[in-house]
Amino acid sequence: MTAADFDESESFIPEQELSRARENPLVFQRLGEILADTGIALALRFRALFTLKYLGGEQAALAIEKGFADQSALLRHELAYVLGQLKQQCSLPILTQIVDDSTEDEIVRHEAGEALAAIGDPSSFAILRKYAPGGEGALAGAPQPLVDTCELAVARLEYDALCMPGGPLAGEAAVAAAARSPGPDGAPAEQPFLTIDPAPPCYFADRAAGRPAKTIPELRERLLDASLPLFDRYRALFSLRDLSVAPSNASAAAAAAESAGPIAQATAAREAEEAAQQSREAAVLAICAGLQAPCSALLRHEVAFVLGQICSPISVPALIASLQDEAEHPMVRHESAETLGSIGTPEVKEILEKFQLDHAEVVQESCQVALDMCENEDINIFNYAEIARAANSA
Numbered sequence: 001m002t003a004a005d006f007d008e009s010e011s012f013i014p015e016q017e018l019s020r021a022r023e024n025p026l027v028f029q030r031l032g033e034i035l036a037d038t039g040i041a042l043a044l045r046f047r048a049l050f051t052l053k054y055l056g057g058e059q060a061a062l063a064i065e066k067g068f069a070d071q072s073a074l075l076r077h078e079l080a081y082v083l084g085q086l087k088q089q090c091s092l093p094i095l096t097q098i099v100d101d102s103t104e105d106e107i108v109r110h111e112a113g114e115a116l117a118a119i120g121d122p123s124s125f126a127i128l129r130k131y132a133p134g135g136e137g138a139l140a141g142a143p144q145p146l147v148d149t150c151e152l153a154v155a156r157l158e159y160d161a162l163c164m165p166g167g168p169l170a171g172e173a174a175v176a177a178a179a180r181s182p183g184p185d186g187a188p189a190e191q192p193f194l195t196i197d198p199a200p201p202c203y204f205a206d207r208a209a210g211r212p213a214k215t216i217p218e219l220r221e222r223l224l225d226a227s228l229p230l231f232d233r234y235r236a237l238f239s240l241r242d243l244s245v246a247p248s249n250a251s252a253a254a255a256a257a258e259s260a261g262p263i264a265q266a267t268a269a270r271e272a273e274e275a276a277q278q279s280r281e282a283a284v285l286a287i288c289a290g291l292q293a294p295c296s297a298l299l300r301h302e303v304a305f306v307l308g309q310i311c312s313p314i315s316v317p318a319l320i321a322s323l324q325d326e327a328e329h330p331m332v333r334h335e336s337a338e339t340l341g342s343i344g345t346p347e348v349k350e351i352l353e354k355f356q357l358d359h360a361e362v363v364q365e366s367c368q369v370a371l372d373m374c375e376n377e378d379i380n381i382f383n384y385a386e387i388a389r390a391a392n393s394a
Contacts, residue, residue: 022055031055032063038070042365043372045075053082061088068094073105074334074365080108084115085196092119096127099146106143107331107362110298113146117153118196120160128153145331148230148298152198155231159200171208176200179242191242193309198302199234201242216243216279220286226295233299237290241306244283248276281314288318291336297329304332308339316345323355323363333358334366341370349374 021027034040034048049067052060064086067079080098083091098104098112113131116124131137132150163173179191179201191201202222203213214222214236222228222236287310290303304322307315322328322336337355340348352374356367 018055022057025059027055028052028059028063031060032066035064035067036070041368041372042072042075043369046078046369046372049075049078049082053085056086058088058090061086061091065091065094068098072361072365073108074362074369076105077108077111077362080111080115084111084118087119087196089119089121092116092121092123095119096124099127099131099150100137102142106145107334109143110145110149110331113149113153114198117156117198120157122157122161125154125157128157145298145301145329148296152230152234152298155229156198159231169205169208172200172204175204175207179204188247190246192245193241195309197234197238199231199238201239202232202235203239203242205235214239216240216282216286219243219283220289223286223290223299224293226293230296230299233293233296234302237287237299237302237306240283240287241310244280244287244310244312246276246280246283248273281312284310284312284314288315291318291322291332297332300332301329301335304335304339308335308342311339311343313343313345316340316343316348319343320347320351323351326359330360330362333360334362337363337366337370338373339370341367341373344374 031048031052035045035052037045045067049064052064061083064079064082068076070076080095083095095112095115099109099116101109113128116128128150129135130150131142131146132154133147135150138147138150159169161167162169163176164170165173176191180189182189202219206213219236219240223233223240225233284307287303287306291300293299293303300322304319307319319336319340323333323340325333333355337352340352349371352367352371356364356371358364358367
């Protein structure tokens, strides 16, 4: 996964042009050619990949599959991530093959396993259980990040099955749907992130059960508790993520103070916003603590990715420390590098330039991609879709 991902809800492409692009096979062909062209800078190929993600559908998935012959493990792992987000059934065979390929890089196999869970087809249980703890592949010495991924993926598929209509967790599914829906009068959704996550936030369960949501200190404790199943620790992580962007209740506070006059209203609104900002920052710092979470490089890499979704400058010191730690797993360091690129504060560029020379190739390449983001501060879906625009005009 990469912090270069974007929010499809914030398209700068006119809908009419987007529809034309999706209907034009030449767009997908051209993007696929760019993706597979090793003579093109890796950062530009990433732009082609994420344009394909934005366009979506089976044509995009088939174009992406052609990139798996590339020598870059970073790119191959990113291809697997995007295939999971696209949720196309046609991707199941190649993702299953990658998980089962002992010659493939472990970060690519891990991402393929996570992608199978994101697609959510029960037929994936067999391959995922093979490499989950106690499975044949795990017992044969599969890399730990893959074993952890498959443990998490099996838990996700089992959870999804329980959330089906009439299932014991159907109430959580209803809570999740409500959290992703816009609020009254066009207010943003409570859960604004559109990614398909490896686990749902645990406040879904709290709300469905009618109990108070866990506090930030409680969630931090769960995130760092190595005795808990990975699925539960991930649920705490995604709860913290949503809290890190939670809106304030300034309007409600001002309305409650209406009878006291405009000065009291303004004071109430300001105090509510300040309290909300403090809470958001506390959530980010709790997530940053997860970069030191014991026993799972997989979890630490997810922490770095989540910090890339949030893009808070207060996470930069923790991310730099993660990137600089040469004893850390490369999958964590590479994710920290890409997140630093997406945040792009002034001190970031120098550190990324330094680690372009890192001994781990995936870290080198991640720094290249991160610098591309850093040097194009206004990168958004419009920039990434320029390639599609060119193909569409062909």
